[in-house]
Amino acid sequence: xxxxxxxxxxxxxxxxxxxxxxxxxxxxxxxxxxxxxxxxxxxxxxxxxxxxxxxxxxxxxxxxxxxxxxxxxxxxxxxxxxxxxxxxxxxxxxxxxxxxxxxxxxxxxxxxxxxxxxxxxxxxxxxxxxxxxxxxxxxxxxxxxxxxxxxxxxxxxxxxxxxxxxxxxxxxxxxxxxxxxxxxxxxxxxxxxxxxxxxxxxxxxxxxxxxxxxxxxxxxxxxxxxxxxxxxxxxxxxxxxxxxxxxxxxxxxxxxxxxxxxxxxxxxxxxxxxxxxxxxxxxxxxxxxxxxxxxxxxxxxxxxxxx
Amino acid sequence: xxxxxxxxxxxxxxxxxxxxxxxxxxxxxxxxxxxxxxxxxxxxxxxxxxxxxxxxxxxxxxxxxxxxxxxxxxxxxxxxxxxxxxxxxxxxxxxxxxxxxxxxxxxxxxxxxxxxxx
Numbered sequence: 001x002x003x004x005x006x007x008x009x010x011x012x013x014x015x016x017x018x019x020x021x022x023x024x025x026x027x028x029x030x031x032x033x034x035x036x037x038x039x040x041x042x043x044x045x046x047x048x049x050x051x052x053x054x055x056x057x058x059x060x061x062x063x064x065x066x067x068x069x070x071x072x073x074x075x076x077x078x079x080x081x082x083x084x085x086x087x088x089x090x091x092x093x094x095x096x097x098x099x100x101x102x103x104x105x106x107x108x109x110x111x112x113x114x115x116x117x118x119x120x121x122x123x124x125x126x127x128x129x130x131x132x133x134x135x136x137x138x139x140x141x142x143x144x145x146x147x148x149x150x151x152x153x154x155x156x157x158x159x160x161x162x163x164x165x166x167x168x169x170x171x172x173x174x175x176x177x178x179x180x181x182x183x184x185x186x187x188x189x190x191x192x193x194x195x196x197x198x199x200x201x202x203x204x205x206x207x208x209x210x211x212x213x214x215x216x217x218x219x220x221x222x223x224x225x226x227x228x229x230x231x232x233x234x235x236x237x238x239x240x241x242x243x244x245x246x247x248x249x250x251x252x253x254x255x256x257x258x259x260x261x262x263x264x265x266x267x268x269x270x271x272x273x274x275x276x277x278x279x280x281x282x283x284x285x286x287x288x289x290x291x292x293x294x295x296x297x298x299x300x301x302x303x304x305x306x307x
Numbered sequence: 308x309x310x311x312x313x314x315x316x317x318x319x320x321x322x323x324x325x326x327x328x329x330x331x332x333x334x335x336x337x338x339x340x341x342x343x344x345x346x347x348x349x350x351x352x353x354x355x356x357x358x359x360x361x362x363x364x365x366x367x368x369x370x371x372x373x374x375x376x377x378x379x380x381x382x383x384x385x386x387x388x389x390x391x392x393x394x395x396x397x398x399x400x401x402x403x404x405x406x407x408x409x410x411x412x413x414x415x416x417x418x419x420x421x422x423x424x425x
Contacts, residue, residue: 286413290406294321297402298328305395 019056020094026054032103037064037071037165042103052087056098065097067165072099074141074167082132084152084160104160109151113222122222123231123261128159130215130254136161137208137250140170144206146214147193148221168206193217196241209243212253216246219257230260233269310415311358317410318354321403322347328399349381349400354407361411370408378404 019041021028026043029051033040038057045052057064072089079085089099106112109129113122129151133143143150145166152160191199195213198206216238223231234256240246247253256266263283265271271279281288326346329335335342356377361370382400386393 286410290317290321290410291324294324294402294406298325298399301395301398301402302328302331305398 017058019054019092019096019098021092023093026052026100034058035163035165037068043100045100051103052100053084053103054098054100056092057096060095060097068097068099070169071165071167074164074169075099075101078136078139078141078164080132080135082128082159082161083136083164084162104152104154104162106152106154106158106160108149109153109218110148112153113148119224119228119231120261123257125153125159126215126219126222127254127257127261129161129218130250130257132159132161133211133215134250134254136167137211142168142170142206142208143211143214144168144198145190145193146211146218147190148218151218170207195243197243207243208249209246212238212246212248212250213240213243215250215253219253228260229275230266230269230271234260234266237268308414308416309358310362310411311355313414314354314356314358314361314407314411315351316354317414318350318352318357318403318407319347320350321406322350322354325350325399325403345385349385350403350407353377353381353404354411357404357407358411358415361408361415365412367409367412370412371405372408374404374406374408374411375401376404378402378407 017039018028021043025045025047027046029042029044031039032042032053038055041054041056042051043054044050055068057068069089072086075084075086076089084101084104087100087102089097091097109125112125117125129146133146136143141164143161143164143166145163146161150161150163152162154160193214195206195210198210198213216235219231219238220227220235223235227235234253237256238246238253247256252267256268259266263279265276265279323343323346326339326343329339329342329346353374357370357374360373360377364370364373379397379401381404382397383393385400386396389396
């Protein structure tokens, strides 16, 4: 009997997991990543001569398959520059469900931040994430699993919110049916980024404020170890235990972050007179600099000429 | 903001400040009101010219040079009227022109659209 090494066994497993792309217009290029529901492969669309990402279930399972199809449907209705567009949904010859989407080349947000971008840039990245989520909310879709690993920063600085596998379609305007494969009492999401009501297993009753909480957690993470007082206040408001104490919608949270970037007072933070003065000086630093430069020059002239 | 408007506003603001510094000269305090008005008008006019120049040239170096020159020239005219304190009037006037030139390039709309040279 021949014993196989660990590497060989792992390779065999990977080959077994590989999607059967025969009778499709796709050719396997490589693995882009894997998640709880399945694996994302990079494939070549031979008809259109382009590379796309193909998400496929690791195993054929009815309930998970329903979730994958629903994710594709949710993505299909969210046409936004910050949300990955879906090209096609279907079933592979091996019976596993799949969908193809734009192949995004870039870094995950957590890796992107290893380059230590300035706080202003990090906040602008956050605004683009918030814009995409706000758009989804306007279309009646909650993400419910927002975290740095689910945000991609493209090669040209574009920001894309990924992994809508736990998305919830709100009733009323929803064109897509609510998740039949999702147990609404199950705890879905990622600890640390998940709203308390979501962690308590009330996934069915969460609303947009659960995503506000997750965005607040992302913002706190983006703010680093010592964020400015106004940023910390914004995070605290977004991360309030009770949904009623949070920003009522993502747009309100984004508006406060935009005010912070623009050097304006934020609604979440009551500043003192000195803090207000310093903020205004920072905001108009060029004007303040010009006046100070004039006064310094004038003082020098006064000192030299006596008038 | 429009480059000429930036020049006018900054020139006028620094002109007011420049006029107010006359308060530190005891013999000029009595005429402070007239000095401030004259200095503001001088700054306003110089600012408009500097803003116009900045919009045409879009060069930080040349605008600083032009601003200093215009500020000095206008201050020289004022000193001519007074007939004394040439250096004490021309130096702050030049400083106002220099800083107005910087502000027009930094804040001016046309300058922001095209990166400033030199």
